[in-house]
Amino acid sequence: MQWYIDVLKKYAVFSGRARRQEYWMYFLFNCIAIAVLFVIGLVIHTQIPYLIYALGVILPSLGVSVRRLHDTGKSGWFILLGIIPLVGGIILLVFTCLEGDAGDNAYGPNPKQGPNGAQYGAPPQPSY
Secondary structure, rough: HHHHHHHHHHOOOOOOOOOOHHHHHHHHHHHHHHHHHHHHHHHHHHOHHHHHHHHHHHHHHHHHHHHHHHOOOHHHHHHHHHHHOOOHHHHHHHHHHHOOOOOOOEEEEEOOEOOOOOOOOOOOOOOO
């Protein structure tokens, strides 16, 4: 849930990089929220709650998608591939599933690195 909230806090931030975990956890919670609101709309015979939510998360969704592309070293403009029927969506899926650049790239520092340069999720290095 924290990943979802962090993306919403960066409401319209298109600069920087987003880890795969940040992107996919946001995607998961977003899909759950959309499904729940859609079902509620079916029960109350109106899709207004669903539409309000969908409009509200357009910018955060675009922002995290652009930052995810930045993490793989791609320009945010690659998101426009999504308008190509079928093929564009598959290409974007592949890009969002790729491992991010290991070090710093043109879009910022590696989001997996901590302040001391250690990789998040990596086993601690022994000190001699």
